[in-house]
Every structure is written in C-alpha cells, then in structure tokens.
Amino acid sequence: MLEARLKDRVGTLELEVSLKLPARSYTVMLGPSGAGKSHTLKLLAGLRRPRLAEIKLEGREISHLPPEQRSIVYLPQKNTLFPHLDVKGNVLFPFRARRLETPQDFVEEVAETLHISHLWERGVKHLSGGEAQRVALARAICARPKVLLLDEPLSSLDFHLKCELVEFLKLLPSRFGLSVLHVTHDPWEASFLAENLLLLEEGKIIFEGPFAAFLKDAPGVLGRRFRSFFRRFFAQEEAFR
C-alpha cells in the first residue's frame, strides 16, 4: 500500500494531491494534459523536490529517500530505453546498478511473460514500439519495485499494439506483486485497465475510487465528459453482444 500527500507548484498550477494505491492493484490516473499527472509521478518517485511530501510505502515514510532507494520505478512517456545498450543490457541494468547477481530464473520468467526472450541480443534501435515498451516493462520489473509508475505507456503505440500491450499490463500486479499507477488522458485505456481510478483536474484529485463507482458518480464537468464517453463506449459494446 502506498499513501501519499503532495503539494507543489508547477508553473501556474497549484498541485495538491492525496492518493492511496492498494497493494497489488492497478490504478489509472485520468486527466487532461497539463493537469499535473506526470509531475505527480515524478514527485512520488523522488525525481522532483516538492514543497510538501508525505509518502508512506507499506507504512514506512520514504519521502526523504533518494529515488534509487524508494522501491518505486518510473517509466517515462518517451525515451524509455537506453539507446546505447542492447535489450539484455537494458533488462539487466537494475541488477548491475545495484551490483547484484542476476537471478537467471527470475529474469527468464520476466522475459517469457513479456515475450521478449527472442529479442535478447537485439539493439534497441531495431525494436518496434510495442517491443520497446515490453522491454522497458521487463527492465522495470527486474528492479523489483513495490510500485510501478507508468507515464502514458500506450500513447506512442498504434491501436493494434495498444491492445497487445494492455494484456501485458493487466498481468503485472498479480504476476509480480506490485502496484501500478498508470497515468493517461485516454479513457479507453482506463476502461480496460483501471481497478481504481483517480481523476485529476487542475492539480487536484476530484475523484478516487473503484472504476465501477466512477461510472455511476463521476463529479464535475470533466467527470461528466468521461462518463458520457464510457456510456457510449459500453453501449456500443452491448450492441455487439
């Protein structure tokens, strides 16, 4: 379980966020561009110094710890892989950075789960968008985090690859025992992935709860807009049955 209370200023935006990520859960933070989603992730990972941060991971205060000691991995939206390393070098990076011996069984399990075993020796410049994201996920999992922060991981993929990667993302909490916080402005992603949903508007969380509750009771103009999208989306899904 991760509990956080964050306050910061980003340009003209006053960010004030309180959130909870249950253990082994998939939470989607939905919000328009400029709402402070990516900044929130960076604050949680310790990559920016906020005005106020209270972050508890499994009951332990971690806001004073540097990023490498937080057990929180951040996957940026773009430039996810180290371009000078091959797939193997990228995936094993967390072990080498911590000078740990590579647990072969675990690495093989991760590689098989994410279907990247056949890419092992390949340079990252020769990967497709979907392959690159799967390698980035494998690398993140190899850091054995308790929380994985994904910054719009599907935004650069076409529809076909999005559908493929969504299946891998769904697996993460149960298979590797971590909590995922997935930031996006795309309600389609939220509809497929969110067990819990956070709605962020102008630096404030205006809804926090299970996805089902959001469908019934999404607050504000932004909430109504998303709800209207989901109503039409699911209505069309009904039509296919």
Added chain:
Amino acid sequence: MRPFLTLTLFLATLAFFLVLYPLVAIFLDLTGEKIWLTLKDVEVWQSLRVSFAAATCAALLGAVLGVPVSYLLARGHLPRREIFESLLNIPIVIPHVAVGILLLNVLNHNAFLGRLFAPLGIHFVDTFWGLVAAMCFVSFSYVVSAALMGFSAVSEDLELAARTLGASPWYVFRKVTGPLIFPYLMRGFILAVARGVSEMGAILILAYYPKTASILLYERFENYGLSQVEAITALIVCVSLFLFAILTYFTRRAGEHA
C-alpha cells in the same frame, strides 16, 4: 528553380575553393630540397610536439572543468541560463592579444594566481604551463558548447528512469549519460585541440617559450620571408590534418557504437 540551384551550386563551389585553394597552393611551390631540409629541422618537430602536447593538456583541463559546468547548465534548471552561457563564450569574442595581456596580468610572478601556483612549482610566464593556460582560456568555450549540446541531446527522462531503477547519480553518469555524450565530448575536444594549436596572440604575450608551431612559423616568416616558411607551413598543415583525421575517425566510430 534553375537559377536558384545554379547560384547555390556556384556559391558552394566558391566556398570549397576558398577553403581548399590556399591549402593546395602551398604545396605547389615546394621543392624536394625545401621539404628535405624541413623534415630534418629538429626545431620544427620540437615546436609541433609542444603545440600538440600543450593543446591536448589544455583541452583535457577544459573537459575536466567544462563538463560539470555544462551539466549544471543543462540539468540545473538555473534561472537565466543564457546569461551563464554567454559568460562562458566571452573568451571567443576577446581579441587574443588582449587575452594574453589579461592572463599575464593575473598569472605573472607577482600576481595573486601566479603566487598561488608558485609553491607547486607551476609558473606561467614563458613556460609550458603558460601555454596550457592560454590555450585552455581560448578553447574552453568549445568544450563547454559541445558538452552542452551532448547533455541537451540526452533526454533527462532517461537519467530519471535510471535513478528509479536503482542507480546512483554517479552510476547514471558513468553508464548512461557519459556514453551517450561521449561523441559530443570528443568533437568538442578535437575542436579545442585545433583551437589551441592555432593560437598565437595570447601565447605571444604570456609564453613565447617554449616555441609552439605557430610562434616558430611567425618568427621564421619575420626573419626570412615567405619562401622560407612554405615547407614548414605545409608540414604543419599535413601533421594537423592527419591527427585530426585520426581523431575524427575514432570519434565517429565511438558515436556509432554509442
């Protein structure tokens, strides 16, 4: 379209001609005897050694000081970053004889910096260290600019992601940022060495001795005239082009692997 293309081609050809013709022309008047005498001239080889040794030391010193400065500028989120960048480019805009006078003013035996380094056995007036100081001052901006370009080309997100994967800032620099900016650094280093080798104005004031290739050329030209320095000039051009071709080749290769 055609007149535009013709004019562009003409101007491009003219540009190449202006750069290459003087380089080629110096070889046209050479005789075998002149070349042989120059190749046997110990002072010429000595001056080339001094030039490249001092310029390399200056570029290395520039890199040691310039990389942290560039890192701060690129990643420090400094307010008014452009002011700091402009300050670092000052050596480029000051006339080089003036640079020599500025440096002589602070590095002579009685000046603060001169006295500070004296107990370490480092003196600047008419010494090798004077050459290094003068060359470093005039070439420093090249290293900083190249490193800054490198840091700007490497996404900060890569470094941030690496930190959360368990890497310390130093490990991130060694294994992520460093390899990615290396080709840029090498480019800056080559430019800095080239700038150092070609420096004369500041050296003339601060450290006439040991003689660099530029100083030797100037001195021989003053004493014996144009016909006596053609072979030396041709040799210096050849050695410079050869060394820079090698360095550029290895930089390219490093860039391809990065």
